[in-house]
Amino acid sequence: MAAESITFSDVVQCLEAAGLLLNQKGILPKTEMTAYTTDTRKLENGDLFIAYKGVQFDAHSRVPALALQYPKSVFLIEDPLCFDIMPADHPLLLVKDSREAWSYIAALRYGNPQEKLKLVGVTGTNGKTSTVWFLRQILLARGIPCMTLGTIGVYCGDEMLPASHTTPDPDDLFKNFSLAVARGITWAAMEVSSHAIVQRRLGPIKFDAVAFTSFSRDHLDFHATMKEYFAAKWELFGKYRKTKAPAFVSTTVREHLPSSSKVSYAFYGPSEQMGEDAAKGYSYTISESRLNHSRLLLKSPKKTVDLDFGFGGDFVMDNFTAAYALVDSLEPVDAIKGSEIKPVPGRFEPVPAAARFNFAVIVDYAHTPDALEKTLQKLKEMTTGNLWVVFGCGGDRDNGKRPLMGEIAERIGDRIVVTSDNPRTEMPEEIINQILKGMPRKKKIEVIEDRLAAIEFACLQAKPGDSILIAGKGHEDYQIIGKTKFPFDDRMVAAEVLQKRI
Template sequence: MLTVGKVFPKLSERIKSEGVLIGMDAQLLPITFVDVFRCLEASGLLLAKKGVMPNRVVPEITTDTRKLEDGDLFIAYRGVQFDAHVRVPELSRQHPSAVFILEDERCFQLMGEDQPFLLVKDSREAWSYVAALRYGNPHEKLKMIGVTGTNGKTSTVWFVRQILKALGKPSMTLGTIGVFCGDEMLPATHTTPDPDELFKSFATALARGITYVAMEVSSHAIVQRRIGPIRFDAVAFTSFSRDHLDFHATMKEYFAAKWELFTRYRKKDAPAFVSTTVRDHIPQSKAKLAFYGPTASRQTSDHGYFYAITESRLDHTHLDVTSDRKHAWDFPFGGDFVMDNFTAALALVQGLGETGEFSGSQIKPVPGRFEPVEAAQARGIAVIVDYAHTPDALEKTLAKLKEMTTGKLWALFGCGGDRDSGKRPLMGKIAEEQADIIVVTSDNPRTEKPDFIIEQILKGMPRKKTVHVIEDRREAIAFACLNAKPGDSVLIAGKGHEDYQIIGKTKFHFDDRSVATEILSAPRD
């Protein structure tokens, strides 16, 4: 683990004299190019160097070819759609005083000795180390909690925040819903932000007196080394099922990426919790693991946290959890699978020594996760908004709602464009098996044609039971909500907490919860 004081004693003194943090927000630490060189050398990322590293302060660090200016540090990496190395020869001529970090050895060999070039093992990882250095390695002074999994990351991180808040411990959480610093919410563009935003967030947390940071750690972030220097104090693996095969070549590769949170990014002997649903995927390991899940899934040799749900309604859940002692809570919300994530959060918090008591009424439900639309009650129906956007999540959500439904079960969903297309017919098949009435619509089509996405979903419905295709999502929600009969339940799946829809490359305001509320609250004819 790199520390400012041990690796860069001069920087440690500079922190004291100039200050990394001013007021309540993070401030950049003035680092030099020599500091960058030493950082990459100490991390084991540096392979070779050309030119003389200038001993001057780095004015700006960028990965954007359009934003590079003379004197800056440019980090070139191979992206999914663009490899910045192709622009390096031209950029170096335009900006002769810039310094370049490269991961392409051929590009490095083509460069002369009159300008500084650093060849590294992985440019994205180098970016994360340099970003951490600029903010004084704030992650080393925080209690870091990392959560990975196909489904359940967001809910688990949300409940970590809720539990810590109930115990009087403010926290920062980062994930799909956004970045929460205490009670302040900031928007998020990625499940795991890029290194600059990530370490800036950590420095802000430190400046505001926060001790705990809980974050979703996506497989993309792990593969792209956005979390390079972080070693987590506690980790959890919530679930594993098909997703992101547009990014990972195989399920084996997808799992291997997630498992690195436990093997590469976890501190030695840090608490590690794995859902019993993931048990069969785990490789033989000497790592000490604890499990969590329903009591029925517990094996004789297991230690960890196991729960039983003794009462379950849309507006109430009674949960019993057994670990080294017994706990019981009454929550003012429903969703059995959400309780799995609460149990993971409890394990993480208690694994770090926070074992105080709190009540279920202090825990707020996760936005857009099995969230009822209250306006539906007046019509005698249930309308549930959920983020379920994978086959596994859709199946579990429909199965639970089916248990609570006396009438017909409606499933309204689509699939995202420019994403794993193989899951589309799988989700269609699940909807046909679980629901009585299906409405197939648009999700975030992005640059794909909505009708093509819908066509792929329909391939999974060979029986072609009651299926309505309504491409416009607002119209689809209106159709389902206004045609559901008393006793029916309508699941609006796929977007959950999202308040936008992406069509083409444009993001439009759209919130399933608000749209459903507006439709259900309108005067009846």
């Protein structure tokens, strides 16, 4: 886990080998590189400073002043104009992409731990978290410890570590890989977000197996178009994949695949959608599907597996199949039992306290139009009474999906409660108004901005046979208002509110 001692010459050699170094100025110190940073507030004299063009701030604007303040520091930059105006005697490294250089340097600093692990990468609009979670469960059932990184957090064997991004920044990413290696772990699986790919956080990583779980609208506040969004995710199958490494694509992504692509892959999905692709891929049939039970018949190119799970959700079974395919393609999976697989936190997760009142409360992370629609459709099939929907949309994120989610909620749900999600720096009422623009208002719509009050309203009004979907936050145990995280867990709130019915 400890960082290795490296020199500035080591950094130059690393960047040259990666094809990232374009030019350099000045004489590099022959001493050890004690530290590097991308944060101007943490820079100390003699450090390496990595400047890049961020979404809100371009650090190159500070480089000339920082060079005067820290004359012994080396600056790594990606802006040719900044390079040209800097003095010829100050040590500078001009690179193609500062973020990618940062990733290579982080990997070097931690001894290139990615080379010592069997790495699995999972991308997709929805389903990344569940797939990585199930991959871990499959390995644990086989007695193989692993590291997983994603939205829920970082698991190193049995220990859970905090995580701030779906795909960590380079320092945290390679530090975590180094920790895994130090503890004798040989497998690591991670969610690979489109942001991480565009921002080149992966650096020298080449995955041993990859999967693409789904593709639908999201993150158009970051990507200019859906085409650009897809292209970012598809890079996982080219730039970041080992030659001939197993690759799997959900049948739901089929219509988005480039017709001229030379990338090889196999499909996975429901048997009725596989067609001729079933012979090379992984198909499944769900024979039983309830809130607390599913039966899955999974067929691979070499065997058929019959599994009983203690949880429900058809789309969850799709993600389990992806996880099974990823593991099985690298190391054939012997017999496992469905009872050995734990459900994904905050993904179609029932609140047990509701059962005594003969209705269901389900907490799910569905925060995109596609995820909300699929979750509601499945829950509608299981509901004999009214289907309640309690949801909002996150602030400082793609606002174009808000009316789409409003339309879906009203079209499928019977009782709709629009509330606040993680408003962040936006005004909650403005987000709610954008949601309402997509709703014809042909059904009774409750607007309750306070999320606790919204959950309470639904849980106290629901009748036997009803189902309540509390969507958007899933496993999260906080609510972000402004830039502050406040404790808030939909599952705990619902359980506490249900006590008032006793």
